[in-house]
Amino acid sequence: MASTAYRVHGETGEWEVVIGLEVHAQVTSNAKLFSGAATEFGAEPNSQVSLIDAAMPGMLPTPNRECIRQAVRTGMAIGAVINKWSRFDRKNYFYADLPQGYQISQLFHPLVGEGQVEISLDEKDPEAEVKTIGIERIHVEQDAGKLMHDQHPTRSYVDLNRAGVALMEIVSKPDMRSPAEAGAYLAKLRSILRYVGSCDGNMDQGSMRADVNVSVRRPGDEFGTRTETKNVNSVRFVMQVVEIEAKRQVEEIEAGRRIVQETRLFDPDRGETRAMRSKEDAHDYRYFPDPDLLPLELDDAFLEACRASLPELPDAKRRRYESELGLTAYNAAVLTADADTARWFEALLAESARVQAKGEQEVARASANWLISDLFGALNRLGKDLAESPVSPVQGAELLALVADGTLSGTLAKQVFEIMLETGEGAPKIVEERGLKQTSDTGAIEEVIAGVLAANPNQLEQYRGGKEALFGFFVGQTMKAMGGKANPAVVNELLKKALG
């Protein structure tokens, strides 16, 4: 079932948006694409620069096998064609952050060919509205350095730490039709990259950024002229850019002006895109095959090793959580969207099964529910992410085991969990030391019930007179008198008996 198509409502009618994304993802690797220099984020300026990165005379690039391996694995994860023969090209232009005077990239023969990414448009039910976004290609290329204009009143400084770092440029087909689709695509791509481990996906550190191509047309018409908004660095911003740019283009066209093919910049503070340079004054990059590098030829053994090293990917995992673990579609989707979450969940699951001596599928639902509602809720409140969780998967499993064996009621479990968050202590210790154990001691409960009935003669009379809704009142009073530690099932049973 498709939801209503996204349309920009112009003065002259409705417009359809066409979106394609070029995503630059920094390859996870200890060394740069063509040099041995380190790639750590946030290092002192120019502390991670080799002679090659600085383009000293006579220095030559040699490809880093790990970067190629990661790009190939990424290609395999999106079901793409891997080109066993590819080649590096030079993209020539002058800029102070580009020491060689050219970027080594792949224009004519990219490493990875066509593939696809599936996106879900219904959060509640991931299978309800699925769309396949085509991938045109993935090529590997060098990143540039960084200019710093804020260090000196009249001079600019150059930091070459990033110069030469390996990037994958993942080029989609113009298959997206709404801000939501563009956002879902970027989020899904990020998820896949993190599963594969080929990019950390840290958009705030610039490890992943998108060039957003947008055009508008009357539904069903030919493609319109597109603009490209550069270096957009969050899912939310990508969605904003699509919305803003589509609206701007519709206004332009409806005002009788033409859209010029140009490069634009996004200003998140002002919520607008601005022209950077138009096609007319675009660079002539004079691409040609890099004569310092031989063509890249991959053998079957290398490709096989890449394939064998791929982990279970998010869609497969999600389906398995539903079919094998019996999780709801929503829970399965939430737990598999991010590789770290899935890893955390699977640790919790394994430990829960172990301590309760049960199968994983028997403890899966309780584990999933606790993780999604209790732990996520708490982390959200504390402003932390899962990696910073004060409670470990092992501790979570201990808590769940105490609920499962009746030691803790739901209410008590929440109390214990709060203490765990505060102190970092384990549930068994907290229960032991603070006496938070639930009791099923019928003698003790009966004694309390007798006291409650004696203290509330009016209510007792009303209840016996037929006002059965007051049963809950007696349960509450009993639980309260027992400090919440009574087993609710036992309380119910004994109360019914006592009330006759």
Next chain:
Amino acid sequence: MSDITDLGIAQLRDGIRQGKFSGREVADAFVVKVSRAKALNAFIVETPEHAIAAGKAADEALAAGRPLAPLAGVPIGMKDLFCTKGVQTTAASHILEGFKPVYESTVSQKLWDAGAGMLGKLNLDQFAMGSSNETSYFGNVISPWRKRGSNAAMAPGGSSGGSSSAVAARLCPGATGTDTGGSIRQPAAFVGISGIKPTYGRCSRWGVVSFASSLDQAGAMARDVRDCAIMLEAMSGFDPKDSTSLDLPVPKWEEGLSSDLRGLRVGVPAEYLVDGMPAEIAALWQQGIDWVKDAGAEVVEVSLPHTKYALPAYYIIAPAEASSNLARYDGVRYGLRDLPEGANLQEMYAATRAAGFGDEVKRRIMIGTYVLSAGFYDAYFTQASKVRTLIARDFDNAWAVCDLLLTPTAPSAAFALGEKLADPLAMYLNDVFTVPSSLAGLPAMSVPGGLDKDGLPLGLQIIGKPLDEQRVLNAGLAIEERAGFTARPDAWW
């Protein structure tokens, strides 16, 4: 005892081992020769201390009874295209004036590891672009040779003109060169010495200032074939820092030397008989044919039909690569920076590169930029790349019927400085016989064949199959033995 500086690499090496003279004496003798030859302008920088240190090291090793490295105590000249740690490396340009690398090129490091010493950095055409050594920022190199009855300054050839001039004038027994389209072979021919460019990939390009990456190849220049073999052996070998380096063992070329050419077929390509070739060159070529026959080779006529397209293809591919390779000289990180008052980044680039590059370098950057630009790329660069493939195929076909090719090295003897400067096309034509083998990445060498009517040396070129430097050297040796070339320039400098 004869002058030490009259000795070649093998004789110096052996003499030091045999105690005929010390390494220190050898170094001192050449250092003095270099210091007295300023008129040739062959050196941009002199490094006597480096040569002397190598000489002393050889003496110490000998005294201590340690085994001597292959070139122990032999001082050589280093073309100033090789980066040398702590020693100014300029590629004969203003833009790199004063640049002292913090690293050593693989080839020069191998020579030092083999015990050689450095007399200095040799002048060259700027960024190795030129055939006469007239494009150097540090002035023309003068050939030690003069036309009979004339005092006109002659071109030593290019781009390795400092190397050729220094070896011919016996300022050093051997020198490194680099060859992109003939830059070792043509200058060797102009001054009556030997020079070999090995198969592309034999010598690492790491640390050699790039001109045209797919063509650049280092090689050896010395007074005879054996010395070339010794030196090239020390320079060659796989280097993981150069992706285009060949991962193959280095043959023992000196050991394999033999002037017996029996069983070999030497091809003579019909297309190299170009219009306007001086009769003397044609006659020398015929003489060379007779010599290799005399050495036992069978001579066969072969056809290399795409030869006439080699020069145009070369002058598209080489400038294209150069235009990109030279983009790094931008005034940002090292070398010259010309920053006019109030200039922005683009203006700094323009001012720096205008001041830092010579005319010929600018010409080639412009040609290269043009042939790579949108709309012209297919017509020029793509076509030239196809022609290159066809030229390589021509050679492959020739190898079906012969083992070596024999041609003249250059279409003329040395010309006077200034003679061709105003006509770049005439200058480019000097490479007509050397460029095809460069495009195909083949080993090729020039050996002296004789003198022309003006008393100027002429060279013969031998081209071999890929990786077959041995037979190239052997044919060179056979010619050398028969040519008996002993002429040397009178020392006027």
